[in-house]
Amino acid sequence: METTDDYQWHAGRTTPVENAAIEFIGVKKAFGRNQVLNGLDMALPQDQISMILGPSGTGKSVCIKHMVGLLYPDDGDVLIHGESVPAMPDDDLFEMRKKFGVLFQDGALFGSMNLYDNVAFPLRQHTDKGEDEIAHIVNQRLDEVGLGDANDKMPNELSGGMRKRAGFARALVLDPDIVLFDEPDSGLDPVRTALLCELIQEIHAENGGAYVVITHDIASARRVAEYIAVLWKGQIVESGAATDLFESSNPFVRQFLSGESQGPLGME
Ligand SMILES: Nc1ncnc2c1ncn2[C@@H]1O[C@H](COP(=O)(O)OP(=O)(O)OP(=O)(O)O)[C@@H](O)[C@H]1O
């Protein structure tokens, strides 16, 4: 049962974001009796790398699914560039999804296609571009992520880190305004995690747009986050510029961002 104590660490305010790319307004979402999002207010800025941090099972992946219209709120609204996702007719939703590049946890490559065809897939599916133009874009994206000479490899011939980079290349081919990464670093060793973070930063610096990264890796957050939203119990505990969050006086935020066992967050 929810008690007021559940929210004693939630600052109850989020720093206003001018020019938000993504806004959650009072979003509630339950699965049966499991109230996952409980009046979530969250705004993520345009042209920055944002990170959503929070304990396991707290609804971070559920948030991502609301952004692309794979889940609908029970109450409240989700806006992308000011437009309501739940209110969109199917045709508009299909168009809106072209704004997004999504990197799922395992890279989600098609096992029966080589790397080239995997990265070309969204272009063949969503555009009228000819094969010459597609080749130009695909080769450029594969070069960017350091896979320029792996064109004809099959996904099962790639390491986990290579699969993530391939998934990243594929997420970028439609020049998305918004790129969502659900735990891009899970299963990678610390060096590869650092390299992937650098790659995310570099490609963001070149392309701009709103990047949203979900991660459990605080070192990654320190390195690349410009904006941070800390989510717990279906609401934001605190959100704002990364530099402010790492200086936060909020006991929950301090505990979570330092990864300590002592503090308000227990195993429950
Ligand atoms: N389609 C679904 N049907 C029922 N319950 C779901 C569904 N999707 C998510 N949930 C539940 O919602 C809660 C939040 O799940 P979510 O996957 O968003 O967590 P998370 O914050 O991404 O966790 P992690 O850090 O472990 O990935 C969990 O209790 C999960 O079981």
Ligand SMILES: [Mg+2]
């Ligand atoms: Mg998740």
